Amino acid sequence: MSDLYREQLLEHYHEPQNYGVLPEADVDVQLDNPTCGDTIHLTARLDPEGRIAKVMFEGHGCVISMAAASMLTEDVVGKTPQEVAALELHDVEEMMGGLRLSMGRVKCALLAVNALKKGLRESGRL
Amino acid sequence: MTWNLEELRREFPILQQQVHGKRLVFLDSAASAQKPRAVIEALTTVYTTAYANVHRGLYSLAEAATAHYEEAREKIAHFIGASDPGELIYVRNATEALNLVAYAWGRKHITAGDRIVITEMEHHSNLVPWMMLAQERGAELAYLPVTAAGELELTALPPLLADGRTRVVAFTLMSNVLGTIPPAQELTAMAHAAGALVVADGAQAVPHLPVNVQTLGVDFLAFSGHKLGGPGIGALWGRRRLLEAMPPFLFGGDMILSVKKHSATWNELPYKFEAGTPAIAEAVGFGVAVDFLSALGMEAVQQHEQMLVAYALERLPEVPGLHILGPTHPHRGGAVSFWLEGIHPHDIASVLDSEGICIRAGLHCAEPLHARFGLPASARASFFIYNGTDDVDALVAGLQGVVKLLRR
Numbered sequence: 300m301s302d303l304y305r306e307q308l309l310e311h312y313h314e315p316q317n318y319g320v321l322p323e324a325d326v327d328v329q330l331d332n333p334t335c336g337d338t339i340h341l342t343a344r345l346d347p348e349g350r351i352a353k354v355m356f357e358g359h360g361c362v363i364s365m366a367a368a369s370m371l372t373e374d375v376v377g378k379t380p381q382e383v384a385a386l387e388l389h390d391v392e393e394m395m396g397g398l399r400l401s402m403g404r405v406k407c408a409l410l411a412v413n414a415l416k417k418g419l420r421e422s423g424r425l
Numbered sequence: 426m427t428w429n430l431e432e433l434r435r436e437f438p439i440l441q442q443q444v445h446g447k448r449l450v451f452l453d454s455a456a457s458a459q460k461p462r463a464v465i466e467a468l469t470t471v472y473t474t475a476y477a478n479v480h481r482g483l484y485s486l487a488e489a490a491t492a493h494y495e496e497a498r499e500k501i502a503h504f505i506g507a508s509d510p511g512e513l514i515y516v517r518n519a520t521e522a523l524n525l526v527a528y529a530w531g532r533k534h535i536t537a538g539d540r541i542v543i544t545e546m547e548h549h550s551n552l553v554p555w556m557m558l559a560q561e562r563g564a565e566l567a568y569l570p571v572t573a574a575g576e577l578e579l580t581a582l583p584p585l586l587a588d589g590r591t592r593v594v595a596f597t598l599m600s601n602v603l604g605t606i607p608p609a610q611e612l613t614a615m616a617h618a619a620g621a622l623v624v625a626d627g628a629q630a631v632p633h634l635p636v637n638v639q640t641l642g643v644d645f646l647a648f649s650g651h652k653l654g655g656p657g658i659g660a661l662w663g664r665r666r667l668l669e670a671m672p673p674f675l676f677g678g679d680m681i682l683s684v685k686k687h688s689a690t691w692n693e694l695p696y697k698f699e700a701g702t703p704a705i706a707e708a709v710g711f712g713v714a715v716d717f718l719s720a721l722g723m724e725a726v727q728q729h730e731q732m733l734v735a736y737a738l739e740r741l742p743e744v745p746g747l748h749i750l751g752p753t754h755p756h757r758g759g760a761v762s763f764w765l766e767g768i769h770p771h772d773i774a775s776v777l778d779s780e781g782i783c784i785r786a787g788l789h790c791a792e793p794l795h796a797r798f799g800l801p802a803s804a805r806a807s808f809f810i811y812n813g814t815d816d817v818d819a820l821v822a823g824l825q826g827v828v829k830l831l832r833r
């Protein structure tokens with residue numbers, strides 16, 4: 300029916316990976332998208348070398364924002380904060396299986412990665 | 426059926442295209458309407474035969490352009506029941522019209538302790554200008570509440586008018602989210618009896634039902650040409666007496682009568698409020714769009730849309746977990762907002778897009794109204810003259826597909 304809503308994406312939406320709150324997190328951040336009411340609460344822990352060890356999220360929003368968050372929690376493990384900071388829309392689209400997002404949906408897809416960047420900055424890792 | 430729908434659709438070139446291989450089902454006219462061929466051709470005609478700046482040139486081409494520009498103004502004024510075209514000011518859109526009133530009238534008349542009354546169902550463009558005015562002047566901004574059924578809580582108005590502090594009551598003639606048509610005459614009479622002016626936001630009403638400023642009795646009416654099939658332009662109508670007492674909104678060319686090094690005097694109405702080179706061809710196209718609707722008849726337009734609303738209100742509940750916002754009787758406008766349990770409105774719009782169906786999803790520039798209903802966003806289908814029951818059928822089938830795809 301829709302190119303956007305392929306199976307892989309819907310699986311992440313219906314059964315999100317790493318859903319919840321990480322105890323004793325190094326990064327703990329909340330980000331909202333007021334124009335559509337999407338919200339995300341993201342927690343992350345870093346390993347002794349400063350790389351992302353684990354990320355968890357909770358929140359609510361559209362398929363794109365929630366699936367992107369779920370995929371991100373898997374994709375960024377092992378990355379340095381600098382590598383996370385360098386992630387762009389193109390990388391998020393690749394991470395989501397080579398999606399091409401329409402202008403109106405870009406903000407949804409970037410919510411989680413922007414939250415992680417914000418959290419890394421606020422916790423002094425960036 | 427009020428007119429032959431297939432024939433009418435052929436007048437709208439954009440509707441002939443396919444989207445993702447499907448017939449284009451356009452259900453977002455409340456945001457901006459599609460343009461009939463007559464309007465599109467009028468723009469070409471202006472640019473190919475009669476374009477020059479207005480009110481300036483002494484050559485015949487400029488005179489022709491000015492004549493077309495002024496003729497359109499007369500038609501638009503007549504369309505809303507105004508007898509004096511000098512009371513009709515061209516602006517960019519309804520938003521600019523409302524800002525014009527809030528600045529030029531508001532900053533002259535609103536002082537500390539005054540009250541401005543608006544409603545919870547206002548579009549941001551009839552809300553934020555008043556909010557800013559109230560903040561700047563230390564005035565109070567009060568809201569008429571919206572009931573759970575999506576109507577205005579009229580009993581809340583008399584107490585707000587009782588102390589004589591209310592200077593202006595501003596409300597929409599039709600909610601762009603709920604489709605509600607507030608009782609404008611009644612509200613206006615109450616406001617006037619308390620010495621308050623009435624500013625009507627006609628952005629949704631003027632394209633979809635007969636609006637007559639004389640019968641309504643309002644003092645200002647803001648509306649958009651682009652929502653009634655015209656190009657990107659709008660208009661403000663106001664009572665001559667009020668407009669004359671108001672200072673200009675923008676300063677510069679055309680709005681001036683005479684300029685000395687340290688003083689200036691203003692041009693007569695409506696030019697006092699039309700500073701700079703206006704949207705000339707757009708104004709002509711606005712007039713043609715008004716002709717197009719007048720030929721159909723605004724009573725017939727309203728009747729057609731009420732038929733579609735009645736049909737939509739009957740069919741939409743077939744979709745499991747669908748909730749309609751606003752009145753569930755058909756005496757309402759053709760903007761039908763709804764939400765689906767467990768599915769974000771953005772996803773509804775994206776999935777429907779793949780079926781060639783265009784709807785709006787989000788806050789529709791009415792965030793306080795969505796907060797009133799505890800919703801982060803909603804989806805909206807809105808009708809115009811070129812929509813038919815086949816569009817409602819496509820919408821319902823599309824929504825069934827959305828549910829099948831996204832709900833588990």
Ligand SMILES: Cc1ncc(COP(=O)(O)O)c(C=O)c1O
Pocket residue numbers: 455456518519520521548550551597599600601626628629649659790
């Ligand atoms: C009720 C209402 N008022 C005002 C506006 C603003 O119109 P415009 O965007 O043309 O300025 C709109 C449409 O967006 C509307 O629906």
